[in-house]
Amino acid sequence: MSSYDVESEIARLDAESHALASRARDEPDAGAREYLEACAHRAAAARDTVRASASSSAPPERARSVTRERAERLTPERFRREYVAADEPVVIEGLGDALTEDGEKGEKCAWLLERAGNKKVAVTRRDGHRNSMLSCAVTDVLDLREYWDEVMVRDVAPGSYLYDASVPLKLPTLTESVRVPAYFAHDYVQRTMRLTAFSRSWPSLFVAARGTRSSLHVDQWSGHFFMAQVRGVKRWTIFHRSSTPHLRPSWSRGTLDPAMPPLEEQEAMGMSPRAMRWDVDLAPGEVLFVPGGAAHAVSNLDATVAFAGNFIDDTNLDRALFDLRLMGRKRGEQMMQSFYALDEVEFDDDDYATISDDDDDDDDDDAFDPESRVVRVEDYLAGRGLDIVRARRSERRARARE
Numbered sequence: 001m002s003s004y005d006v007e008s009e010i011a012r013l014d015a016e017s018h019a020l021a022s023r024a025r026d027e028p029d030a031g032a033r034e035y036l037e038a039c040a041h042r043a044a045a046a047r048d049t050v051r052a053s054a055s056s057s058a059p060p061e062r063a064r065s066v067t068r069e070r071a072e073r074l075t076p077e078r079f080r081r082e083y084v085a086a087d088e089p090v091v092i093e094g095l096g097d098a099l100t101e102d103g104e105k106g107e108k109c110a111w112l113l114e115r116a117g118n119k120k121v122a123v124t125r126r127d128g129h130r131n132s133m134l135s136c137a138v139t140d141v142l143d144l145r146e147y148w149d150e151v152m153v154r155d156v157a158p159g160s161y162l163y164d165a166s167v168p169l170k171l172p173t174l175t176e177s178v179r180v181p182a183y184f185a186h187d188y189v190q191r192t193m194r195l196t197a198f199s200r201s202w203p204s205l206f207v208a209a210r211g212t213r214s215s216l217h218v219d220q221w222s223g224h225f226f227m228a229q230v231r232g233v234k235r236w237t238i239f240h241r242s243s244t245p246h247l248r249p250s251w252s253r254g255t256l257d258p259a260m261p262p263l264e265e266q267e268a269m270g271m272s273p274r275a276m277r278w279d280v281d282l283a284p285g286e287v288l289f290v291p292g293g294a295a296h297a298v299s300n301l302d303a304t305v306a307f308a309g310n311f312i313d314d315t316n317l318d319r320a321l322f323d324l325r326l327m328g329r330k331r332g333e334q335m336m337q338s339f340y341a342l343d344e345v346e347f348d349d350d351d352y353a354t355i356s357d358d359d360d361d362d363d364d365d366d367a368f369d370p371e372s373r374v375v376r377v378e379d380y381l382a383g384r385g386l387d388i389v390r391a392r393r394s395e396r397r398a399r400a401r402e
Helices: 006-026 030-054 076-084 103-108 110-116 144-153 241-246 263-269 317-331 333-343 377-381 385-401
Strands: 067-070 090-093 120-124 139-143 161-166 179-181 204-208 224-231 234-239 277-282 287-290 296-300 304-311 374-376
Touching (some): 103 224, 110 144, 179 377, 234 287, 374 377, 374 385
Antiparallel strands (some): 120 139, 224 287, 224 304
């Protein structure tokens, strides 16, 4: 069995950091130069982390199971404190009947075909979504209904993936069909005073053929991530963000988020014993939270349907601003506007409506209404999510006192 070669990794990362620094020195554009300098710094920091771990006497990391919480027991406030702030993934159960307009029948996806079956979608073919850089050579544009027939009915399109298609921008007829879990509705991106490149990116739709996989990757600008599973089962592997240096990262393509070999290749080569890992199967009706900066890979055990989104709050705002500013310096005004929109607002979550543990009156499981933990896409995009949840709670408590 192969093993992780620490010395080779140190040498590779050292050479890469020097090469990136050299490219930065030769870069005439100040913004692009600063961006490359940041890439060089990240490669050097990863090298130093791997080097330090070589002399560590700590026991090897072992794969962990992701904690599961029932929605009726998990308030948004406790979620933010125990999972988001702690960089800990979690699966939230008990919201299945509220995730789509069809309630308990949502898994059948009639809502999807009725509202968007005739919409054109871009589908990657031949496992093209597993590459770090997609190309038009592996993309087809076809009706969603036609694609659904290929992957869900006839199972004749292996390696095909409708990946991260924005519902508000690409499939707006679905905004009335899906619901966003209220745990993520405090997103700062939705609470800025101006529209940005990301204001209407989420939720996004994923429809995957059985057996497809996504590459091991880190989401841009340290965005936290959620996924609501509607149909089929996805197998997730998640690594703590501090483990990225141990996953053979490479910044040689000149991007802030590193490329990494596919998970199955890394396992064949030998995983670093210092990589902190979680494994979990996500089933219909379940919602997964992935902390910002955490590398992750996904396998679709069945043909699957899910929707997802990234978000920013107080726990990852500084990291997001750092990356967005660099991205804006390199890529231009549109990306810089996203930085300005977030940087100019003084977010105050003490004033913004949250639900405290003391407010949790859902101890009676029979009385719990999953609708109390979701918001409409319209309200999510307007940044009203937790205000609405608190209003519902206040109304219920008032009725209880009558």
